[in-house]
Amino acid sequence: MDYRYVPFYMQGNAITGIYYGQWGMSEDRDIDYVKEMYPMTFSKIQEVVEQECDRQEFTGSMMFDEYPDKLGILQIVNRIFGKVKEDEKECKEGDKCTKYPDDQWLKDIIMVLLLNEMYRRRRRKRFY
Secondary structure, three states: OOOOOOOOOOOOOOOOOOOOOOOHHHHHHHHEEEEEHHHHHHHHHHHHHHHHHHHHOOOOOHHHOOOOOOOHHHHHHHHHHHHHHHHHHHHHOOOOOOOOOHHHHHHHHHHHHHHHHHHHHHHHHHHO
């Protein structure tokens, strides 16, 4: 028999599969798995939302305020909306283009995706 020493931090929990130092990662894996099931239209918007959240993720950012300002969030939504509409205009015929049905619909979707991403990042920062 081959008995090898496995350090305690490498010994995973057989039930959860979580190893030492990976407590928060299981939640991220769940969210990433769910994001993979987003429709292509939403996943393209989600990429732009994540890029904007990456830009906003710094100490003192409005994203991490105890009560984020709705006006500030609407400004971020409008910035993301501008990028998405710019990508839509740059699309050439023959490419797989996404045409959004309505501007207000698109802003609502961006708002929901942005708030969800902000919540996830705020939660991660608070507990880890």
